[in-house]
Amino acid sequence: MNSVHLKVSNLMMRYGSHEVLTNINFDVIKGDYIGIVGPNGSGKTTLMKGLLGLLPLAEGQINYVDKRKDVQKFGYLPQNIIVSDRLFPAKVREIVGIGLIGTKGFPKIINRQDKMRIDTILNRLSILHLRDKRLGDLSGGQQQRVLLARAMVNEPQLLILDEPTSALDPIVREDFYQLIGELNQQEGMTILLVSHDVSSIGKYTKKMMYLDRELVFYGDYKAFCESSDMTAYFGQSAQHQFCWRHTDESNCK
Numbered sequence: 001m002n003s004v005h006l007k008v009s010n011l012m013m014r015y016g017s018h019e020v021l022t023n024i025n026f027d028v029i030k031g032d033y034i035g036i037v038g039p040n041g042s043g044k045t046t047l048m049k050g051l052l053g054l055l056p057l058a059e060g061q062i063n064y065v066d067k068r069k070d071v072q073k074f075g076y077l078p079q080n081i082i083v084s085d086r087l088f089p090a091k092v093r094e095i096v097g098i099g100l101i102g103t104k105g106f107p108k109i110i111n112r113q114d115k116m117r118i119d120t121i122l123n124r125l126s127i128l129h130l131r132d133k134r135l136g137d138l139s140g141g142q143q144q145r146v147l148l149a150r151a152m153v154n155e156p157q158l159l160i161l162d163e164p165t166s167a168l169d170p171i172v173r174e175d176f177y178q179l180i181g182e183l184n185q186q187e188g189m190t191i192l193l194v195s196h197d198v199s200s201i202g203k204y205t206k207k208m209m210y211l212d213r214e215l216v217f218y219g220d221y222k223a224f225c226e227s228s229d230m231t232a233y234f235g236q237s238a239q240h241q242f243c244w245r246h247t248d249e250s251n252c253k
Contacts, residue, residue, distance in 0.1 A: 004065050008027075008051075008060070011047075015046075024060070030157075031188045034205060034206070036209045038212050039212060043211050043212075048076075048192070075152050077147055079163035079164070091134055096118045097118055100114050100117070118153060121153045140167055140169075158191075160192045173197070177203070
């Protein structure tokens with residue numbers, strides 16, 4: 001039986017009197033890799049902030065199945081935080097250590113065990129050799145791996161990535177997607193990925209969530225590509241764009 005990480009029921013979110021999302025219902029299953037797409041202003045980032053507790057819910061519920069207080073529910077990589085200033089003083093190990101600080105009591109000090117934990121995650125992402133480098137000296141792709149390590153260092157149940165490749169060039173972007181895909185396929189990490197890069201997420205993710213202030217579609221790509229309702233909603237050309245990297249082209253009507 002599949003293990004449910006969280007259940008979202010009848011969710012509505014607003015900014016002031018402006019309704020951003022309405023009647024959102026879905027489950028996230030352990031091991032899911034979900035690509036979340038939609039036009040600008042469709043509510044993608046708002047949904048992520050709701051899941052993280054950064055924004056209040058106007059209506060509905062988000063239920064986390066595992067209630068244990070010692071379990072880190074989320075790791076979060078927000079968008080647009082690439083550092084271009086080479087004089088930025090923080091080093092890689094310090095940046096990743098920030099991910100541990102929030103779980104510590106007083107005094108909030110990184111100890112030897114924490115440093116071993118940090119080095120383990122850096123090695124896991126093939127950037128251990130960068131641990132004493134300043135963040136500003138790294139390339140965009142290297143910085144994203146460091147920030148991903150910060151999100152993962154507490155071994156969260158669910159990893160949320162909000163437009164993680166928007167500042168990367170196409171080659172580095174593909175490399176990053178490959179890394180995230182490996183974390184999901186080889187280690188079973190559950191991932192929610194917000195992106196505008198429809199063709200790439202179609203190549204790597206297992207499910208698609210399409211938002212446009214409401215939940216237009218949520219399910220696997222084969223179901224989307226074979227759906228005449230989705231053909232009518234998106235048009236044949238747009239539907240094909242979602243499908244061609246993920247499934248055989250004959251699945252797209």
